Amino acid sequence: MNLYHNFSSPLQDRIPWLRHRLIGRPKNRRDPAPVDSDVAAQWLRAGASHIISIRQVHETDLLVLPASEFDPPDEQRKADGTVTGSPGLVLRILVADCLPVYFAHEKPRLIALVHAGWRGLASGILTRTIRTLSDLGGGPEGLTVWIGPSIGPCCYEVGKEVIGGFTRPPRFSEGPRGRPMLDLYGSAVDELLSDGVPPASIDRRPPCTKCMSTSLYSHRNGSNQHNLALLQILR
Numbered sequence: 001m002n003l004y005h006n007f008s009s010p011l012q013d014r015i016p017w018l019r020h021r022l023i024g025r026p027k028n029r030r031d032p033a034p035v036d037s038d039v040a041a042q043w044l045r046a047g048a049s050h051i052i053s054i055r056q057v058h059e060t061d062l063l064v065l066p067a068s069e070f071d072p073p074d075e076q077r078k079a080d081g082t083v084t085g086s087p088g089l090v091l092r093i094l095v096a097d098c099l100p101v102y103f104a105h106e107k108p109r110l111i112a113l114v115h116a117g118w119r120g121l122a123s124g125i126l127t128r129t130i131r132t133l134s135d136l137g138g139g140p141e142g143l144t145v146w147i148g149p150s151i152g153p154c155c156y157e158v159g160k161e162v163i164g165g166f167t168r169p170p171r172f173s174e175g176p177r178g179r180p181m182l183d184l185y186g187s188a189v190d191e192l193l194s195d196g197v198p199p200a201s202i203d204r205r206p207p208c209t210k211c212m213s214t215s216l217y218s219h220r221n222g223s224n225q226h227n228l229a230l231l232q233i234l235r
């Protein structure tokens, strides 16, 4: 994995039963993108039984995999996040400029990994994730949340209709061309806080994928590849 630029959360690094990473570009340009490499398979060798992939569609459906009975889902299952209490399942999503949001709950042990672009955020995918975790016994006060690298408000110019698409007003400022510069991270934090996640349990702002395009893939910076997000409860 150290063949790749990779990122982790200082807060979630302190959780001994959790393994999490956001894996970006290879350090050697001749190596394959992490999605085409055996990086995820290496996590299986460390004790996981299945890698859980979903077909991300910028909506708000979640795939919930209970701890007990488990059949590997179809990889074509449409969802934008996965929730589980099952040790040994590796949750996997792909992101370029969208937010990869990693949730961990201590007692009971639960994790969720969510893909949220502006559409998912505007439609409340984070609130939906928190409700789903709560229904499984993992209330918001016990969550630790990492929002991994995504496009920053420095680089995310959007149309005015994007701002109008949000139920809760998102954070944005006016850019140099008079169009909104959307702050996905700030807007996500607002949603998490209003859903009861303690401020000290949300990690600090991650790097901007477009500004950091030597280490991270960014569609806004002309790449069509993806960064690989992985999350697992260790056995």
Ligand SMILES: [Zn+2]
Residues within 6 Å of the ligand: 151, 152, 153, 154, 155, 208, 209, 210, 211
């Ligand atoms: Zn930027």
